[in-house]
Amino acid sequence: MRKGIDWPLSSGEMRTLPCPTYLSGTVHDDGWRGAMTLASHGKAVVIGGSMAGLFAAHFLRRAGWRVEVFERTSGPLSGRGAGIMTHPQLRAALETLGLPTVENFGVPITTRVAIDRSGHVLMTRHFPQIATAWTRVHSLLSDAFPRAHYHAGMEFESFAADAQDVRVRFADGHVETADLLVGADGFRSSVRRQLFPSLAPEYAGYVGWRGMLPEAEMDSAPFALTSQFTFDLPDGEHMIGYPVAGPGNQLTPGQRNYNFVWYRPADASSELPALLTDGDGQRHELSIPPILVAPAVVDEMRCHANRVLSPWFRDVVARTSQPFFQPIYDLAVPRMAEGRVVLVGDAAFVVRPHVGAGVLKAADDAQALVAALGDRHGNLVQQLQTFSYARVPVGVKMIARARDLGSYISRSFANEAERLAAAAAGAPERVLAETAALEFLDT
Ligand SMILES: Cc1cc2nc3c(=O)[nH]c(=O)nc-3n(C[C@H](O)[C@H](O)[C@H](O)COP(=O)(O)OP(=O)(O)OC[C@H]3O[C@@H](n4cnc5c(N)ncnc54)[C@H](O)[C@@H]3O)c2cc1C
Structure with missing residues (x-):
């Protein structure tokens, strides 16, 4: 058991912080930029290893979540967006x-x-x-994410959630159980399709x-x-x-x-x-x-x-x-969370590119998500609703502005x-x- 936590500061330096008592010493090192993961929160499964998925995965890890990212594409994602x-x-x-x-x-x-x-x-x-x-x-995000927790060539198929957890099924039959499912699977999102079957871009x-x-x-x-x-x-x-x-x-x-x-x-x-x-x-x-x-x-x-x-x-x-x-x-969801499932990035809002902020929106979704999930003793479903209340108006505003610019x-x-x-x-x-x-x- 470790006595302290090596924590990355914004300057890039590492500082050893005393272990908060509530962590009961459950700190493990998995080699991610030398930082420690605090096993204080639960497990999150992220669907999509592009911008929104990696931002969410990084911020959740930084906040103490155990995170597994599943990306359908087996090769590199580079070169997609010019x-x-x-x-x-x-x-x-x-x-x-x-x-x-x-x-x-x-x-x-x-x-x-x-x-x-x-x-x-x-x-x-x-x-x-x-x-x-x-x-x-994308490479800044992916190079810094631990390979062991990024699963390429894994296609999300469906989920089933209840009060205890969410079970996520993949095309190859694999099932992953988690506390939180993050749909970061882009404008054709399958996670969104299961939540809102009638919505389409x-x-x-x-x-x-x-x-x-x-x-x-x-x-x-x-x-x-x-x-x-x-x-x-x-x-x-x-x-x-x-x-x-x-x-x-x-x-x-x-x-x-x-x-x-x-x-x-x-x-x-x-x-x-x-x-x-x-x-x-x-x-x-x-x-x-x-x-x-x-x-x-x-x-x-x-x-x-x-x-x-x-x-x-x-x-x-x-x-x-x-x-x-x-x-x-254009695509707008009525809410970005439902039970234990949350949508981020283009999976939630597809904004015409004239505001030039799709990647920033993904980063901000991730930060708002971890802010809402701050209290690990809080009610997860309510926290996700809080996230949704905070971010839906931003998506709506961006869509309206971009529509106007493109009119x-x-x-x-x-x-x-x-x-x-x-x-x-x-x-x-x-x-x-x-x-x-x-x-x-x-x-
Ligand atoms: C013409 C154009 C110009 C743009 N210009 C800008 C700009 O200047 N600035 C800016 O910030 N943004 C810009 N954008 C927007 C930006 O590119 C997107 O908002 C951003 O890339 C969305 O990231 P994302 O991770 O949400 O979605 P995506 O990048 O679409 O990623 C979704 C990921 O999920 C994976 N996936 C999908 N389904 C599954 C499944 N079933 N199982 C597992 N994985 C799955 C996909 O393979 C993909 O890797 C532009 C967009 C366009 C079209």
Whole structure:
């Protein structure tokens, strides 16, 4: 039995704290960054080993829970999300976990630039922000999580919960028993489907084409375009681009990657089904793996780029070797907890990406969850309800804001009032001020 607990401080140092008496000495070392796990709480099973799952798993472990993460994918998850915009709160969450983010977290960007179709700068806005790669954040989280408690290739199938515990069944027949089940299984969440069978992601009417290419392969362009957050706003469409770290987290200009997201309308009845049909004619539901996007679909996208985008972005699109797209959805759950089961990240709220905060939302869900679970003698079900009360309004607010920001990405509007509202939402000054900005959460 140990006399003290090695506890990571936010500075990264370790401090040995005296063992609180209520822990009755049940402290065990499993080698996770040298920190100790306090066996003061129960066991949590987390479904999904991506952003929300790993944030929840880390914060729960840090609070003394025994945590097992189950991820359906057997290979690495890296490379899924291309580039992302971040907020200081995301970095703070990583630092709270003692993860080394201070240096090389991403590319610091100071300015936003809107350009017109000929590439001329329409306006600029000072807006310091760090752009990083999805993989960078994910690897910070996954590298620091103990392998022994991360189970890849395990597909959640169903759960059964009662007053005592929750039993979680996987596709291979394995059953795991826990005190708490965390559904962090993304926008198609199976955990959510069992809680709310009638809820499904609602298609927003447009897709986000994405891609990344090495800066070294790009035409030389003015610094303002290569090193800042650039917006090109053709009628009813929205293209953004910014630099992110290159291979090996390389941040030197010229050796980074350039990331773009191009939002384009695609109607639900004919265009979206065509986009979701792969080269072999197989129709995919909700989304399609990047490598299966049909070549004809990519060709059409590149042709359209030549018609509507500025020369800078035409070149970026033309040179990107494997562009892919994600249909954009909205989804809101009425509550994030039911009994011993809780939903976090995109499993609970799918917010259109214009607020650029899906990863931060996942981190904040995790922190709110452990805050609500603070008293280990408390009633777990009530604590989870408290978590839900705290986080549902945030998700609702984010969805409304992102819908508003994306409202002009359309080819047609129901009436003149809707068209005027959309035109206001698509005005460059508003787009520059409000995209990936979170002040609205404070009002
Ligand atoms: C175009 C676009 C741009 C974006 N830009 C930004 C941005 O700039 N900034 C930002 O913060 N966010 C951005 N986002 C949002 C962000 O990527 C997501 O919010 C975030 O990745 C969601 O993480 P998650 O862990 O909740 O879900 P996911 O990353 O979807 O993870 C869910 C995990 O659960 C696993 N899983 C699913 N079902 C099962 C099962 N049955 N059993 C076991 N495992 C399962 C999956 O394999 C997956 O690994 C963007 C999103 C899009 C589409």
